[in-house]
Amino acid sequence: MIRVEKLVKRFGEVTAVDDISFEVQRGEIFAFLGPNGAGKTTTIKMLTTLLQPTSGSLELDGLDPTVHRDEVRKRFGVVFQDPSLDQDLTAWENMEIHGVLYGMPRKERRERATTLLQLFELYERRDALVKTFSGGMRRRLEIARGLLHTPKVLFLDEPTLGLDPQSRNQMWTHVKTLNDRDQVTVFLTTHYMDEADRVAHRIAVIDHGRIVAIGSSAELKEQTNTESLEGAFLALTGTSIRDETANAADSMRQIARMWRK
Amino acid sequence: MLNVIFILWLREVKKYLRSRTQIIASLGSPIMYLGVLGFGLGPIFRKAGEGSYLQFMAPGVVGMTILFTSMFSGIALLWDRQFGFLKETLVAPVPRLWIMIGRTLGGATVAILQGLLIFVACFIAGFRPLSVVVIPLALLFMALIAVVFAALGTVIGSSLKDMQGFQLVMNFLVMPIFFLSGALYPLTNLPRVLALLTRIDPLTYGVDGMRTVLTGVTHFGLTADAIVLVAVAITLLTVGAWRFSKIEI
Numbered sequence: 333m334i335r336v337e338k339l340v341k342r343f344g345e346v347t348a349v350d351d352i353s354f355e356v357q358r359g360e361i362f363a364f365l366g367p368n369g370a371g372k373t374t375t376i377k378m379l380t381t382l383l384q385p386t387s388g389s390l391e392l393d394g395l396d397p398t399v400h401r402d403e404v405r406k407r408f409g410v411v412f413q414d415p416s417l418d419q420d421l422t423a424w425e426n427m428e429i430h431g432v433l434y435g436m437p438r439k440e441r442r443e444r445a446t447t448l449l450q451l452f453e454l455y456e457r458r459d460a461l462v463k464t465f466s467g468g469m470r471r472r473l474e475i476a477r478g479l480l481h482t483p484k485v486l487f488l489d490e491p492t493l494g495l496d497p498q499s500r501n502q503m504w505t506h507v508k509t510l511n512d513r514d515q516v517t518v519f520l521t522t523h524y525m526d527e528a529d530r531v532a533h534r535i536a537v538i539d540h541g542r543i544v545a546i547g548s549s550a551e552l553k554e555q556t557n558t559e560s561l562e563g564a565f566l567a568l569t570g571t572s573i574r575d576e577t578a579n580a581a582d583s584m585r586q587i588a589r590m591w592r593k
Numbered sequence: 594m595l596n597v598i599f600i601l602w603l604r605e606v607k608k609y610l611r612s613r614t615q616i617i618a619s620l621g622s623p624i625m626y627l628g629v630l631g632f633g634l635g636p637i638f639r640k641a642g643e644g645s646y647l648q649f650m651a652p653g654v655v656g657m658t659i660l661f662t663s664m665f666s667g668i669a670l671l672w673d674r675q676f677g678f679l680k681e682t683l684v685a686p687v688p689r690l691w692i693m694i695g696r697t698l699g700g701a702t703v704a705i706l707q708g709l710l711i712f713v714a715c716f717i718a719g720f721r722p723l724s725v726v727v728i729p730l731a732l733l734f735m736a737l738i739a740v741v742f743a744a745l746g747t748v749i750g751s752s753l754k755d756m757q758g759f760q761l762v763m764n765f766l767v768m769p770i771f772f773l774s775g776a777l778y779p780l781t782n783l784p785r786v787l788a789l790l791t792r793i794d795p796l797t798y799g800v801d802g803m804r805t806v807l808t809g810v811t812h813f814g815l816t817a818d819a820i821v822l823v824a825v826a827i828t829l830l831t832v833g834a835w836r837f838s839k840i841e842i
Binding site: 377380381382383402405406410412414415417418419421425428429430432434477585 | 679
């Protein structure tokens with residue numbers, strides 16, 4: 333479903349993604365696990381047509397995102413690290429706009445929005461403004477919205493960041509159900525080891541823009557002779573803390589946090 | 594295509610109509626200008642033989658409202674692309690140009706609505722247009738001003754990298770555009786430098802156009818005003834579309 337070969341992305345002097353190759357099978361849940369600044373988000377941005385790779389090749393459902401942009405866009409749904417809902421609109425209106433943007437006929441759009449909102453337990457609150465929603469509800473709505481146009485691949489970029497354990501648990505249950513039922517391929521990034529361990533069929537550990545290990549959770553543990561995925565992760569990526577230099581997005585994120593309080 | 598542009602336009606308008614506090618808050622400064630300057634400078638303006646100051650400045654205050662509202666909606670792009678809805682639209686299978694048009698027209702419409710509210714406030718304060726028939730023509734000029742500055746806002750909002758730039762734009766662009774526009778003083782007999790600066794300010798032509806239509810007093814003439822505004826609007830929309838297509842997130 334996804335094929336990445338010798339992918340490189342440089343921003344000036346910095347190499348964010350450094351020659352990575354991997355494949356994701358149809359119906360698989362694939363996790364990118366890595367410390368901050370490892371290149372997880374950059375890879376997702378390239379797969380979702382938001383960034384152009386410096387070199388290397390990409391393929392999603394047999395199509396190249398850099399060439400068949402709009403065709404590829406119809407085939408995936410994405411939940412970004414930062415929220416992308418319109419908080420001043422209702423849940424239903426957010427779904428409606430998405431359906432229109434993806435050119436869905438009215439009837440289909442409404443039926444599917446109803447089904448998905450019911451599935452994600454948001455239907456009762458469909459006419460409430462998103463700003464009255466809790467963090468977990470917002471995330472669920474984003475996932476429901478990302479699935480509205482029946483994509484083949486769902487990208488989730490650190491979807492559980494800032495959620496409480498209950499919401500995290502509930503969210504992953506929904507994602508797993510969807511994967512089982514509809515065979516949606518899921519590509520997720522996280523730095524929570526337990527999540528990758530629990531939901532992902534295969535995990536790629538990425539560090540400094542390179543894939544340092546790839547395989548199922550059991551394989552990774554075996555490879556590194558460790559008991560837990562956390563042990564495997566630390567064995568692979570080292571214990572030093574990554575000091576990312578703050579960029580414009582980080583400073584804005586800080587302001588956003590201040591305002592939300 | 595049209596339903597994509599329409600729904601993005603509708604989104605801006607809906608959000609505006611829902612934000613009552615914001616509507617009231619943004620009426621504050623124009624009403625203050627109108628009240629304090631309009632009545633405060635009135636006597637001296639009359640003594641100078643220029644007639645009613647309120648009558649003179651009302652189109653200027655309407656222009657100012659449209660300027661602030663439309664510029665702000667464009668610059669809000671900056672915020673929107675990191676924490677808002679913009680990213681959702683940028684990965685949708687539609688050309689960015691449609692998104693930019695829907696958004697910009699929505700911002701412009703909100704600015705016109707806001708301008709109309711101030712127009713009503715001016716009327717209550719005692720401003721009287723020549724007749725009712727001229728109001729549609731005044732609306733046309735309001736729309737031109739709104740499109741020009743919503744497009745300028747899009748250019749800036751697509752180009753800025755972080756929030757620090759925002760203050761810079763407010764102080765060194767938006768405020769000068771307002772003060773140099775002839776909204777508050779007549780453009781005749783100005784010192785040469787100031788006269789030159791007022792002529793390169795697009796809002797000058799917008800305010801002059803509205804003033805001509807509403808009160809019959811003109812500086813450049815209606816045709817010249819309209820031509821300049823349309824030309825600037827087309828230029829800025831083109832630059833805006835280009836900058837918008839370059840947004841990376």
